[in-house]
Amino acid sequence: MASDDGFSDFFYTAPDGLRLHTRIYGEANTSGWPVVCLPGLTRNACDFHELALYLSQDAERPRKVIAFDYRGRGRSDYDPDISHYNVGVEAGDVLAGLSVLGIEAAAFIGTSRGGLIIHVLGALRPAVLKAIVLNDIGPVIEAEGLAYIKIYLDRSxxxxxxxxxxxxxxxxxxxxxxALADADWARMVAAICRETEDGWVPDFDAALVDTLAGADFSKPLPDLWPQFEALAAVPLLAIRGGNSKLLSAVTLEDMQKRHANMEAITVEGQGHAPFLETGNLPEQIAAFLDRAESKSFNSKA
Structure with a gap:
């Protein structure tokens, strides 16, 4: 049953026994494809709260929305083996959760690491992907952007x-x-931090930062072009922050050249990663999902 906040908490067991958490919005909605929301490296389901409310309460096509907490984030169990904090294991966790929920296919929205997990899902189970929204992530990750993430996590x-x-x-x-207003910053902190006796701390396992140790950000990172091109049949919306350090404008342009069913939005005044509840992004995302589902997507093929 949904809480007064518009969602219900759902817990399930990962293949290795960890207890993992999702939020479910619009649990009874059956009018369109369900939407699966996958957050960034250290983020959690709270990131999608306002967008999930918008999609699940849409007057014409209210959708069921499932927002995941990966292992080590939010209300999911922390993993004693930090080597399990990787996109392969996390993709398996997502598939396990969808199986328990009885969801065979959905539209996916992935922010940063969530988008990388979508690439893995395309290799593991391509039929699960009905439509894709990539938020500030693509097949080429700028090393400068990842190094920047590591620096501010280390100094948090x-x-x-x-x-x-x-x-x-x-x-x-x-x-x-x-471009962000005071309310946006306050909402961000409420989503990514929790209050403790020591103060406001990030709501993730601190060991996650250790997974970036030893990476050489002076060299180009391996790209995912083969995995991206395997998604060519799936309608895709790519969103890039105009000030992003992780997804370059050049990569976004190359993505459009290689994907016939792709639309792109650049969000000015925001970096990595754009807040999906700001401006008219909720309306644009909902309209994209409706076009994809009604097969009126403007294909360039």
Missing amino acids: PTPKSFDEAVGAQRRVHGGDFP
Whole structure:
């Protein structure tokens, strides 16, 4: 049963026994493809709250929305073996959750790491993907962007109050996100942090940062062009932050050349990764899903 917040909490068991969590919005909705939301490296299901409410409460086509907490994030169990914090294991966890929920296929929205997991799902079980929204991620990851993520995770402070936590996020990311308002920053902190006796801490297993140790960001990272091109038959919307350090404008242009069923949006005034609840992004995402499902997608093929 949905809570007053518009969602219900659902827990399931991963293949290796960890207890994992999802949020389900519009549980009784059957009017369109369900939507699966996959967050970034250290983020969780809260990132999609406003977008999920919008999609699940749409007047014409309310959709069921499932937002995942990967292992080690949000309300999911932490993994004692940090080698399991990888996109392959996490893709398997997503498939396990969908199996328990009885969902054979869905539209997928992936932010950053979530988009990488979508590439893996395309290799493991391509039939599960009905439509794709990639939020600031593509087959080429700029090493500069990943290095930047590692730096600010390593230096993440422990603010004593909510206001201090908001200020800390603005100091780190404000230059890339001049379009955000005070309410946006507050909503971000409420989504990614939890209050403890020591202050406001990131809501993920601190060992996740260790998975980036030893990476050489001075060299180009392996690309995923073969995996991306395998998604060519799936309608795709790619969203890029105009100030993104992770997804370049050149890569976005190359993606459009290689994918006949792709649309693209650049969100000015935002970096990695755009807040999907801001501006008219919810309307644009909903319209894309409707076009894809009604087979009126404007294919370039």
